[in-house]
Amino acid sequence: xxxxxxxxxxxxxxxxxxxxxxxxxxxxxxxxxxxxxxxxxxxxxxxxxxxxxxxxxxxxxxxxxxxxxxxxxxxxxxxxxxxxxxxxxxxxxxxxxxxxxxxxxxxxxxxxxxxxxxxxxxxxxxxxxxxxxxxxxxxxxxxxxxxxxxxxxxxxxxxxxxxxxxxxxxxxxxxxxxxxxxxxxxxxxxxxxxxxxxxxxxxxxxxxxxxxxxxxxxxxxxxxxxxxxxxxxxxxxxxxxxxxxxxxxxxxxxxxxxxxxxxxxxxxxxxxxxxx
Amino acid sequence: xxxxxxxxxxxxxxxxxxxxxxxxxxxxxxxxxxxxxxxxxxxxxxxxxxxxxxxxxxxxxxxxxxxxxxxxxxxxxxxxxxxxxxxxxxxxxxxxxxxxxxxxxxxxxxxxxxxxxxxxxxxxxxxxxxxxxxxxxxxxxxxxxxxxxxxxxxxxxxxxxxxxxxxxxxxxxxxxxxxxxxxxxxxxxxxxxxxxxxxxxxxxxxxxxxxxxxxxxxxxxxxxxxxxxxxxxxxxxxxxxxxxxxxxxxxxxxxxxxxxxxxxxxxxxxxxxxxx
Amino acid sequence: xxxxxxxxxxxxxxxxxxxxxxxxxxxxxxxxxxxxxxxxxxxxxxxxxxxxxxxxxxxxxxxxxxxxxxxxxxxxxxxxxxxxxxxxxxxxxxxxxxxxxxxxxxxxxxxxxxxxxxxxxxxxxxxxxxxxxxxxxxxxxxxxxxxxxxxxxxxxxxxxxxxxxxxxxxxxxxxxxxxxxxxxxxxxxxxxxxxxxxxxxxxxxxxxxxxxxxxxxxxxxxxxxxxxxxxxxxxxxxxxxxxxxxxxxxxxxxxxxxxxxxxxxxxxxxxxxxxx
Numbered sequence: 103x104x105x106x107x108x109x110x111x112x113x114x115x116x117x118x119x120x121x122x123x124x125x126x127x128x129x130x131x132x133x134x135x136x137x138x139x140x141x142x143x144x145x146x147x148x149x150x151x152x153x154x155x156x157x158x159x160x161x162x163x164x165x166x167x168x169x170x171x172x173x174x175x176x177x178x179x180x181x182x183x184x185x186x187x188x189x190x191x192x193x194x195x196x197x198x199x200x201x202x203x204x205x206x207x208x209x210x211x212x213x214x215x216x217x218x219x220x221x222x223x224x225x226x227x228x229x230x231x232x233x234x235x236x237x238x239x240x241x242x243x244x245x246x247x248x249x250x251x252x253x254x255x256x257x258x259x260x261x262x263x264x265x266x267x268x269x270x271x272x273x274x275x276x277x278x279x280x281x282x283x284x285x286x287x288x289x290x291x292x293x294x295x296x297x298x299x300x301x302x303x304x305x306x307x308x309x310x311x312x313x314x315x316x317x318x319x320x321x322x323x324x325x326x327x328x329x330x331x332x333x334x335x336x337x338x339x340x341x342x343x344x345x346x347x348x349x350x351x352x353x354x355x356x357x358x359x360x361x362x363x364x365x366x367x368x369x370x371x372x373x374x375x376x377x378x
Numbered sequence: 379x380x381x382x383x384x385x386x387x388x389x390x391x392x393x394x395x396x397x398x399x400x401x402x403x404x405x406x407x408x409x410x411x412x413x414x415x416x417x418x419x420x421x422x423x424x425x426x427x428x429x430x431x432x433x434x435x436x437x438x439x440x441x442x443x444x445x446x447x448x449x450x451x452x453x454x455x456x457x458x459x460x461x462x463x464x465x466x467x468x469x470x471x472x473x474x475x476x477x478x479x480x481x482x483x484x485x486x487x488x489x490x491x492x493x494x495x496x497x498x499x500x501x502x503x504x505x506x507x508x509x510x511x512x513x514x515x516x517x518x519x520x521x522x523x524x525x526x527x528x529x530x531x532x533x534x535x536x537x538x539x540x541x542x543x544x545x546x547x548x549x550x551x552x553x554x555x556x557x558x559x560x561x562x563x564x565x566x567x568x569x570x571x572x573x574x575x576x577x578x579x580x581x582x583x584x585x586x587x588x589x590x591x592x593x594x595x596x597x598x599x600x601x602x603x604x605x606x607x608x609x610x611x612x613x614x615x616x617x618x619x620x621x622x623x624x625x626x627x628x629x630x631x632x633x634x635x636x637x638x639x640x641x642x643x644x645x646x647x648x649x650x651x652x653x654x
Numbered sequence: 655x656x657x658x659x660x661x662x663x664x665x666x667x668x669x670x671x672x673x674x675x676x677x678x679x680x681x682x683x684x685x686x687x688x689x690x691x692x693x694x695x696x697x698x699x700x701x702x703x704x705x706x707x708x709x710x711x712x713x714x715x716x717x718x719x720x721x722x723x724x725x726x727x728x729x730x731x732x733x734x735x736x737x738x739x740x741x742x743x744x745x746x747x748x749x750x751x752x753x754x755x756x757x758x759x760x761x762x763x764x765x766x767x768x769x770x771x772x773x774x775x776x777x778x779x780x781x782x783x784x785x786x787x788x789x790x791x792x793x794x795x796x797x798x799x800x801x802x803x804x805x806x807x808x809x810x811x812x813x814x815x816x817x818x819x820x821x822x823x824x825x826x827x828x829x830x831x832x833x834x835x836x837x838x839x840x841x842x843x844x845x846x847x848x849x850x851x852x853x854x855x856x857x858x859x860x861x862x863x864x865x866x867x868x869x870x871x872x873x874x875x876x877x878x879x880x881x882x883x884x885x886x887x888x889x890x891x892x893x894x895x896x897x898x899x900x901x902x903x904x905x906x907x908x909x910x911x912x913x914x915x916x917x918x919x920x921x922x923x924x925x926x927x928x929x930x
Contacts, residue, residue: 455875
């Protein structure tokens, strides 16, 4: 299947139980030679928002035509809809539970369907493993070239489930945001992004408070940061992050996802911006 | 190598040391373009039974022709035989130590060989890494189209090592079984399977005792389970499982693999069934 | 892209954040159908020496033409050079920070370039994720067949950064070495390698002291080792290792990387040998 688009997999299945492998076995039975790429399977169990974040930082870097197979699905088998949608030249398959919130905010979808045609599922789907029985097979059929619209009934874009994207808010002169993600290196990635992040970093007097600590040091790269002290930098996702050189900001500050950050001294004439 | 069958890898090598990668490098040198799929490399070290379980839940979902390369091999280099076998349209390569017990119970093999022809090994195999030096190369030669029978001497099916598959036993009206596997989500998957699992779930008065707790709640899906309480459901493997909605049954019950489960109230006229 | 060489990935990115997946997405956009193989992404954060070790044990097992994409890069965005080099029929891409020390010691490179031609990078590279923005794209261009020399300015072999490879030293009749690596199984792999390791194992009176314990038992395979006691064996990398049968030598001895090992009774007429 040379020329078939990659299928990028994003789940909370972990790697111990073989669940991603089983899903891949099913896909390869339907679409032999499909190019499978793991985005991650280490999303915390049932952490839909965490999965949405990783997808947010990743999808633009995949080629047009990529099929994102995303299964973080606490409502598996219940009334939540299994869906597929086309947006920005890529295809997205998964539960309609908010997982695609960032994608939908950045790229209004061209088409969306409920995956309700059993011809594209495994026979006798289980109630508890739709990654194997429904989502994987549908992604494989897309990789084979079946048009999105064939996989099920069209659904209204306005009916898609999205959660409210975290974004910082002004309270007087202070900008209140939060830590969105802690990565493997202990970097604290915040919801201050785009022009606001740039303005904060470009204004020497601006500072960021997190976990009871006021941070004013900043650096362009990890290596340029001060030794043993947290500093601010622009993360590769375009978001403002707090880092420690050769160390973990999360550990040093005892801070984590959801913790408040408060920026002061940021030029206020800049309007809020939606997350990219 | 379009059209070549997938090689599915199952090991206890972990991901830190590069051992699965080295094995893949060897395979790609012999069978360029081979389609490699990780089933898991996170089997606990030397846990042959755990690997056998994961293979049991997975192999049927892979296409015909798939080559399962399974290396959980505490006896590497000793007298245990390296083998390959054909069963149910798939090929299985690994040590003859019980790893294929579930497969052999479900699908009597058509052919089995000892991997004793050094032409299909790396030159000068080590005594401690047969995944790299023997099993990987043999799987790669199979992917290239070498017939199974060429890889070594035929061996008698009856000589293959298998362990006794765990299955529940009746003691009077009580069905005594055990927890076979705890998955990433903390679901406790038991050896009560098939018609017995169905009968238990379909009988409102039937219950299951585990870790000193009597469980009678049941649900069709994770989302339908009661809040914060363990409940019974049919796992995607067809086995009876104990789950907690958005939580871990293993943590809540402080239960794990090997723990006894005792079912009461299950219609007794049903005969024991072998695990599927 | 049948016939394109594999790209083997080695990073400290972990698997939670999707960083390796993003890098693969970029590669597949440039080199559709590229064969991607994970060597490991679980190098400890910023552990250049640990990455160099894993690469040392792996690269010879990959086919000629393989492109090793190695990103353990505490100096990302700083003055350290992004480089690519050709050695022993393979290509190596990554930061010039010592990661290729073992490779360069074993196989003098044929060619090396600084990756300073932005036409082969993503537009507007970030300062913090060169795996995605520079190294991944350059590896992908190599996979497409762009010659190494096109990717940037030639650099002098003698200017490549390498660290001093750990090797044991004689002090009188005692050979002082160290633990280089602890693998998933708890095996302690030392810097005693090649002929010295062979001589030690072949001399019944020779012994190895580590963590206050004197070890004289030895075995050819893990299964042949004594029960519950540490023993010596030749690791699959050709290095002397300390193992425990069905257990962890690291845990039993409370020993780890960097710990000293002292061999006594090793025939001294053997000259030191460089690590292979």
